[in-house]
Amino acid sequence: MLENEKSVPKQTFKRLPEYLTFLRGMAEEGVINISAPIVAKGLNLNEVQVRKDLAAVSESGGKPRTGYLLRDLILDIEKYLGYDNVKDAIIVGVGHLGSALISFEGFKNHGLNVVAGFDTNEKLIGTEVHGKKIFPIDRISEICKSSNVHIGIVTVPDKYAQEICNIMVESGILAIWNFAQVHLKVPDNIIVQNENLAASLAILSKSIKKTQLNK
Amino acid sequence: MLENEKSVPKQTFKRLPEYLTFLRGMAEEGVINISAPIVAKGLNLNEVQVRKDLAAVSESGGKPRTGYLLRDLILDIEKYLGYDNVKDAIIVGVGHLGSALISFEGFKNHGLNVVAGFDTNEKLIGTEVHGKKIFPIDRISEICKSSNVHIGIVTVPDKYAQEICNIMVESGILAIWNFAQVHLKVPDNIIVQNENLAASLAILSKSIKKTQLNK
DNA sequence: TAGATTGTTAATCGATTAACAATC
DNA sequence: TAGATTGTTAATCGATTAACAATC
Numbered sequence: 001m002l003e004n005e006k007s008v009p010k011q012t013f014k015r016l017p018e019y020l021t022f023l024r025g026m027a028e029e030g031v032i033n034i035s036a037p038i039v040a041k042g043l044n045l046n047e048v049q050v051r052k053d054l055a056a057v058s059e060s061g062g063k064p065r066t067g068y069l070l071r072d073l074i075l076d077i078e079k080y081l082g083y084d085n086v087k088d089a090i091i092v093g094v095g096h097l098g099s100a101l102i103s104f105e106g107f108k109n110h111g112l113n114v115v116a117g118f119d120t121n122e123k124l125i126g127t128e129v130h131g132k133k134i135f136p137i138d139r140i141s142e143i144c145k146s147s148n149v150h151i152g153i154v155t156v157p158d159k160y161a162q163e164i165c166n167i168m169v170e171s172g173i174l175a176i177w178n179f180a181q182v183h184l185k186v187p188d189n190i191i192v193q194n195e196n197l198a199a200s201l202a203i204l205s206k207s208i209k210k211t212q213l214n215k
Numbered sequence: 216m217l218e219n220e221k222s223v224p225k226q227t228f229k230r231l232p233e234y235l236t237f238l239r240g241m242a243e244e245g246v247i248n249i250s251a252p253i254v255a256k257g258l259n260l261n262e263v264q265v266r267k268d269l270a271a272v273s274e275s276g277g278k279p280r281t282g283y284l285l286r287d288l289i290l291d292i293e294k295y296l297g298y299d300n301v302k303d304a305i306i307v308g309v310g311h312l313g314s315a316l317i318s319f320e321g322f323k324n325h326g327l328n329v330v331a332g333f334d335t336n337e338k339l340i341g342t343e344v345h346g347k348k349i350f351p352i353d354r355i356s357e358i359c360k361s362s363n364v365h366i367g368i369v370t371v372p373d374k375y376a377q378e379i380c381n382i383m384v385e386s387g388i389l390a391i392w393n394f395a396q397v398h399l400k401v402p403d404n405i406i407v408q409n410e411n412l413a414a415s416l417a418i419l420s421k422s423i424k425k426t427q428l429n430k
Numbered sequence: 431t432a433g434a435t436t437g438t439t440a441a442t443c444g445a446t447t448a449a450c451a452a453t454c
Numbered sequence: 455t456a457g458a459t460t461g462t463t464a465a466t467c468g469a470t471t472a473a474c475a476a477t478c
Binding site: 013 | 345410
């Protein structure tokens with residue numbers, strides 16, 4: 001377990017979930033073997049790039065002419081991504097986005113389990129949203145510590161994000177998934193993953209502007 | 216208007232919305248001038264990187280010792296990102312995530328305006344979700360064409376995503392913001408922006424795994 | 431065997447960082 | 455003037471792509 005894991009380039013890492021989704025789809029169709037060129041074609045990627053990516057995470061490797069054993073490849077990627085052990089998480093801010101995320105089915109497929117929600121809204125506290133209990137903010141620490149939760153999802157309005165972040169850090173949260181459009185200040189040992197919807201929007205609106213100019 | 220715009224590296228482009236959020240925050244605090252080193256410190260970025268990024272989009276440039284005029288810098292970034300002209304969009308799939316997105320305030324701040332929602336659910340059709348009317352799928356084409364809408368947001372279950380995507384393309388949509396974990400096949404001239412929540416999740420769960428191993 | 435596919439080594443490309451002269 | 459900050463040129467770094475030998 002403590003053996004050194006192959007280190008995978010960051011860009012490769014970001015593509016792994018895409019491979020996983022694609023490969024799972026192929027598996028459902030009853031495919032047994034899969035080759036890098038086929039994956040590349042299916043996802044519009046460079047063939048060599050895919051080959052390198054897959055080689056980086058596959059334990060048993062592929063075979064010339066036949067490619068990879070699909071089942072093993074999926075397991076290897078899942079293992080690499082850490083999807084084999086489900087992680088518990090809390091979500092703070094049960095507004096529109098927060099409650100949408102609570103019921104996001106993708107979580108289970110990707111190794112995350114939301115155990116509770118938190119909000120300041122008196123009307124929400126004590127109720128259940130999509131089957132998850134909602135608690136007041138001041139119980140974050142107690143619940144995280146007693147349940148050993150180490151992942152926190154921030155879906156509060158921007159101006160409260162830093163405050164919530166601080167509470168999370170004090171409560172033993174190690175990794176934060178931040179949906180607020182704010183840069184969170186955290187100690188060095190805490191991981192922050194920013195979900196930058198604004199950046200995506202920017203790319204989208206920029207590229208459409210270009211398209212229209214080219215007409 | 217048809218002058219050649221400075222071409223900005225893709226990575227720079229992704230950081231622009233972050234700068235924008237940060238700078239808007241500074242503006243609210245009454246700051247007048249801002250320098251690259253301060254932005255770098257505030258966002259935990261390399262100083263030279265920030266200087267290059269800002270230089271790439273700023274029209275008037277900065278002044279030694281004083282830095283940039285904050286107000287102009289914000290306008291330049293907004294202009295570059297195309298936030299000065301609001302774009303109309305439709306959203307297909309008004310489930311949890313879809314309805315959360317309809318009311319996502321970030322849209323307005325970033326130049327997007329959702330004009331209508333679409334769903335197959337009979338109970339939703341004809342109602343309003345956060346002030347936006349919901350229509351049946353078979354009216355996508357008509358509404359997009361008559362209102363000249365060119366951006367589509369896909370928040371349907373994975374297995375319907377490609378089908379909806381096809382309808383969008385036929386309806387004159389030029390850019391698609393895809394929240395389904397599926398690779399969409401589109402003609403070359405259509406832009407697809409994938410919002411890969413799964414990839415973020417992967418990074419998060421991976422990094423937390425590492426942290427725990429290092430204990 | 432012939433040929434598709436693998437894995438690897440080398441070349442290219444682009445982005446980040448470092449160094450530095452110019453300037454207010 | 456002195457020094458902080460700009461913008462630019464060069465060096466480094468990492469990722470992508472191309473070329474190719476190995477293999478089933």
